[in-house]
Amino acid sequence: MNRNLSIILPFLSVCxxxxxxSNEAYFTIGTNWVDxxxxxxxxxxxxxxxxxxxxxxxxxxxxxxxxxxxxxxxNTVTGDTLTGIIRAxxxxxxxxxxxxxxxxxxxxxxxxxxxxxxxxxxxxxxxLNNDMHLFIHQLEERIKREDAVVxxxxxxxxxxxxxxxxxxxxxxxxxxxxxxxxEIFVAGGIVIEPVRVxxxxxxxxxxxxxxANKEEEFESSENFLDYFKGLVFVAGDDVKTVIxxxxxxxxxxxxxxxxxxxxxxxxxxxFSINTQNQFNNIVADRTGxxxxxxxxxxxxxxxxxxxxxxxxxxxxxxxxxxxFPNLHDILLTSTYGIVEQAILEIKPVYxxxxxxxxxxxxxxxxxxxxxxxxxxxxxxSQGQSLxxxxxxxxxxxxxxxxxxxxxxxxxxxMLAPADxxxxxxxxxxxxxxxxxxxxxxxxxxxxxxxxxxITYYNRIKLYLYYNMYNEKN
Numbered sequence: 001m002n003r004n005l006s007i008i009l010p011f012l013s014v015c016x017x018x019x020x021x022s023n024e025a026y027f028t029i030g031t032n033w034v035d036x037x038x039x040x041x042x043x044x045x046x047x048x049x050x051x052x053x054x055x056x057x058x059x060x061x062x063x064x065x066x067x068x069x070x071x072x073x074x075n076t077v078t079g080d081t082l083t084g085i086i087r088a089x090x091x092x093x094x095x096x097x098x099x100x101x102x103x104x105x106x107x108x109x110x111x112x113x114x115x116x117x118x119x120x121x122x123x124x125x126x127x128l129n130n131d132m133h134l135f136i137h138q139l140e141e142r143i144k145r146e147d148a149v150v151x152x153x154x155x156x157x158x159x160x161x162x163x164x165x166x167x168x169x170x171x172x173x174x175x176x177x178x179x180x181x182x183e184i185f186v187a188g189g190i191v192i193e194p195v196r197v198x199x200x201x202x203x204x205x206x207x208x209x210x211x212a213n214k215e216e217e218f219e220s221s222e223n224f225l226d227y228f229k230g231l232v233f234v235a236g237d238d239v240k241t242v243i244x245x246x247x248x249x250x251x252x253x254x255x256x257x258x259x260x261x262x263x264x265x266x267x268x269x270x271f272s273i274n275t276q277n278q279f280n281n282i283v284a285d286r287t288g289x290x291x292x293x294x295x296x297x298x299x300x301x302x303x304x305x306x307x308x309x310x311x312x313x314x315x316x317x318x319x320x321x322x323x324f325p326n327l328h329d330i331l332l333t334s335t336y337g338i339v340e341q342a343i344l345e346i347k348p349v350y351x352x353x354x355x356x357x358x359x360x361x362x363x364x365x366x367x368x369x370x371x372x373x374x375x376x377x378x379x380x381s382q383g384q385s386l387x388x389x390x391x392x393x394x395x396x397x398x399x400x401x402x403x404x405x406x407x408x409x410x411x412x413x414m415l416a417p418a419d420x421x422x423x424x425x426x427x428x429x430x431x432x433x434x435x436x437x438x439x440x441x442x443x444x445x446x447x448x449x450x451x452x453x454i455t456y457y458n459r460i461k462l463y464l465y466y467n468m469y470n471e472k473n
Contacts, residue, residue: 043464050303050310050444055317061155061279065435066090068233069242071125077351085285090233093277096224111256113204115197118250119177125241127175133236135167139229143277155279163232242437282315308447313439322424341465342410346402350456352441363388368425
């Protein structure tokens with residue numbers, strides 16, 4: 001290219017006005033130096049092919065989160081079932097307490113054994129008109145992988161261990177996800193207390209007696225876990241919400257006892273949670289959805305078979321694969337050209353998010369090969385991983401969107417041979433994938449929803465700002 005033209009082209013890409021895909025701006029640049037026609041084109045008709053991909057499992061251990069509950073995923077406008085009925089069960093291992101701190105003598109008496117825990121802020125479903133109906137079971141086998149080296153155990157949303165079907169306790173409490181404080185405190189004169197669940201007295205007395213008699217169950221961590229293997233939190237079938245609780249130092253099992261001498265002195269022995277071996281089992285009942293297992297081909301299903309929409313789901317592991325089949329057609333319209341900028345816009349489907357089911361604050365995007373294996377993460381000009389910039393428009397839902405600058409990906413793909421094509425994989429952030437049951441529903445290029453007198457077009461778009469120039473004959 002003529003040196004003068006190479007200087008003018010970047011200037012034009014900045015100053016050019018925006019044109020629709022059916023309009024083109026033609027420029028005859030520097031006719032005294034080079035016989036070239038330049039046209040600057042804005043293209044928004046590049047088709048995006050969406051698929052929902054199912055992964056085998058998702059890591060859910062050692063995340064500091066207890067997830068428990070049940071949620072039926074529906075579009076509130078159409079009534080359609082989306083990802084099915086999501087159920088979360090949490091497995092909890094308890095650490096051997098420091099029994100040397102227990103003040104024992106003939107005047108020492110057991111009082112109660114109480115779980116104390118805090119909400120972590122996550123919820124999916126209506127928490128105001130729906131109490132948590134919780135069953136707490138006792139594990140019958142250790143949370144332990146026999147094939148793993150000690151310290152390298154990993155647990156997934158599909159992992160489970162046997163527990164006694166008869167619960168230790170059944171309880172109901174209000175769900176207040178905003179009450180996340182680590183300690184009891186006074187806010188505006190109101191004491192914000194943790195959730196407390198009293199365990200059976202027989203269990204507490206049994207533990208107390210073993211400690212008092214210095215029995216072997218409390219001599220070491222291994223002995224203790226062989227005796228008390230842990231707990232399982234299971235929500236009742238009437239629950240309509242998945243809630244998050246903290247699995248950290250705020251989770252305690254307090255053994256309350258007292259020493260009766262001249263005065264009564266109350267004391268506490270605390271059992272803490274073993275975060276390494278705490279995990280969440282998350283399953284989805286796909287009955288009545290377009291995501292039944294036999295509909296997937298090689299763990300993938302085209303969005304045209306799922307109501308012109310694709311799904312991303314935490315916990316049970318769904319993500320969206322994005323392809324651009326006609327991207328190379330742009331090259332056929334010119335002899336030379338360059339993509340100056342490419343913006344990918346993702347729109348959540350109307351009716352799939354509301355005050356009880358919020359959309360994710362961010363999305364993660366990466367490059368994958370034809371087998372779905374991750375190639376690399378997409379980065380910005382500073383080398384930072386791209387996350388979708390979310391814009392929420394409550395008045396005009398069609399404008400709610402995530403935006404990604406995918407210029408480098410598009411530039412590389414337009415130059416790559418057909419047999420080396422890569423794809424984009426759109427997921428929730430790793431934190432949301434492992435710590436929530438969050439999900440997102442995305443419309444493909446043909447998606448629409450009729451809501452009364454309004455039709456919503458929540459469609460994925462790729463916007464290209466393209467400089468093309470043809471040599472004259």
